[in-house]
Amino acid sequence: MKTAAIVAEYNPFHNGHCYHVQKTRESGCDHVIAVMSGNFVQRGTPSVMNRFVRAQAAVQCGVDLVLELPLPWSSSAAQDFADGAVQIIKAAGVADVLSFGCESTDLQLLKNSIVKLQANETQLQIRQFLEKGYSYPTAVTNALYATGDRHIADFLSQPNNMLAMEYCKHIAESAIEPMSILRVGCSHDADVPADSFASASFLRKQIYGMYNGNKEIYNLYNAMPEQSLQLLHAEMSAKTAPADLNKFNLAAIARLQMLSAVDFLSLPYVGDGMQNRLYDAVQRSVSFDQACDLAKNKQITHARIRRTYLQAVLGLHKLPPMKNVPYIRVLAMNQNGRSLLKRMQTNATLPIIMRHADSAKLDAYGLQVYNFNQSANDFYNLCLPDPICGGTDKTRNIFIEE
Numbered sequence: 001m002k003t004a005a006i007v008a009e010y011n012p013f014h015n016g017h018c019y020h021v022q023k024t025r026e027s028g029c030d031h032v033i034a035v036m037s038g039n040f041v042q043r044g045t046p047s048v049m050n051r052f053v054r055a056q057a058a059v060q061c062g063v064d065l066v067l068e069l070p071l072p073w074s075s076s077a078a079q080d081f082a083d084g085a086v087q088i089i090k091a092a093g094v095a096d097v098l099s100f101g102c103e104s105t106d107l108q109l110l111k112n113s114i115v116k117l118q119a120n121e122t123q124l125q126i127r128q129f130l131e132k133g134y135s136y137p138t139a140v141t142n143a144l145y146a147t148g149d150r151h152i153a154d155f156l157s158q159p160n161n162m163l164a165m166e167y168c169k170h171i172a173e174s175a176i177e178p179m180s181i182l183r184v185g186c187s188h189d190a191d192v193p194a195d196s197f198a199s200a201s202f203l204r205k206q207i208y209g210m211y212n213g214n215k216e217i218y219n220l221y222n223a224m225p226e227q228s229l230q231l232l233h234a235e236m237s238a239k240t241a242p243a244d245l246n247k248f249n250l251a252a253i254a255r256l257q258m259l260s261a262v263d264f265l266s267l268p269y270v271g272d273g274m275q276n277r278l279y280d281a282v283q284r285s286v287s288f289d290q291a292c293d294l295a296k297n298k299q300i301t302h303a304r305i306r307r308t309y310l311q312a313v314l315g316l317h318k319l320p321p322m323k324n325v326p327y328i329r330v331l332a333m334n335q336n337g338r339s340l341l342k343r344m345q346t347n348a349t350l351p352i353i354m355r356h357a358d359s360a361k362l363d364a365y366g367l368q369v370y371n372f373n374q375s376a377n378d379f380y381n382l383c384l385p386d387p388i389c390g391g392t393d394k395t396r397n398i399f400i401e402e
Contacts, residue, residue: 003340004029004179005095007069007085007167009037011047013057013228014203015196016101016185021062023181024099031336033095034063035085037074038373039243039380040314042081044292044306046243046380048204053231053241055331056399060227065337067092068329071314071373072322075307077136077269080322082166087325090174093347094340098171099179102164104155107178110168113152117165122147131272135301137162198223207232207242211385239386248383252288252313259312266317267308274300278308288313314376319368326366329353334401356394 004024021032038051055066073084089095125143144153156162168178185197206220235241264275281295295305328350351361359370378390
């Protein structure tokens with residue numbers, strides 16, 4: 001039995017994700033695990049649907065077992081996002097390969113990129129660009145140009161390739177093999193669909209168009225599998241999706257305006273005066289989006305600003321510095337997933353959380369991370385079309401497909 005792991009957000013689950021799962025199985029993998037972001041995603045926004053619903057969509061569309069990537073890692077830059085996901089995959093003890101979408105299937109080029117990035121000269125250049133305020137991807141690209149390796153710089157500047165390289169880097173010392181699946185259809189974040197494929201960002205725009213009363217939208221029906229689309233419609237009918245960005249904008253800026261510049265300095269990747277820029281932008285803003293627009297500049301990307309502000313909104317600055325991922329949280333499974341879970345219960349090197357009561361297994365640090373996620377989930381629930389009171393995620397059962 002060969003098991004593949006996939007790292008994803010499924011925000012929402014669409015035909016491109018189906019294609020990735022299908023191609024992974026066709027490569028000889030009998031079982032597929034997904035490590036998925038929770039209610040907040042890497043771009044610094046609430047997910048369009050609750051983590052349990054997105055996990056259910058994944059299982060109904062071909063994934064066997066869905067595990068959650070805890071918020072401190074799911075809201076981080078590529079290197080920490082990949083590190084957290086791979087930690088979970090390794091700790092589960094059942095994956096043989098890590099399958100990822102990429103603009104190229106040239107694994108040797110990915111491995112060459114890792115060697116080049118780990119060279120002392122490149123690392124020195126990266127640190128210098130980071131200290132100037134550049135985002136990590138931009139710092140890497142600039143460092144590679146500065147050291148004369150334009151081919152690798154051009155390769156890593158393409159969507160998904162940087163993340164693919166980070167996955168390969170983090171599994172390099174393990175028995176897990178990399179598997180590159182060539183992306184098809186439209187490009188990353190494309191504004192228009194291509195046949196039955198559409199980017200997740202395009203689909204989110206369609207979903208929010210429906211939410212705001214646009215009756216002319218139809219692209220969702222071509223680009224999402226039926227099971228995922230049915231779940232979306234059910235959640236929207238129940239007014240539990242999508243997360244209302246207007247509510248999030250106001251609630252988030254209210255929290256941000258209670259923070260000092262020193263609070264921002266306690267967040268990952270903040271330094272060299274960036275905390276003052278973040279603080280000043282907040283004080284001049286009446287929404288989360290406006291603060292992001294005011295804080296960004298040529299060196300600091302909009303995505304980095306959004307992630308940093310989101311971490312501040314949810315209180316990451318109150319946690320100790322991120323260490324290892326402390327637990328494995330199960331969100332959904334089918335019968336194949338049950339068999340994987342049985343193997344995990346023997347092989348796993350971290351506590352497995354199936355329900356809230358299982359958090360009693362955690363040590364002090366693990367409980368801090370778990371409670372941080374619970375607090376963030378409560379904040380997410382307040383941003384729904386019909387807000388939900390706190391604590392409801394603690395009583396929610398995982399989805400098990402019979």
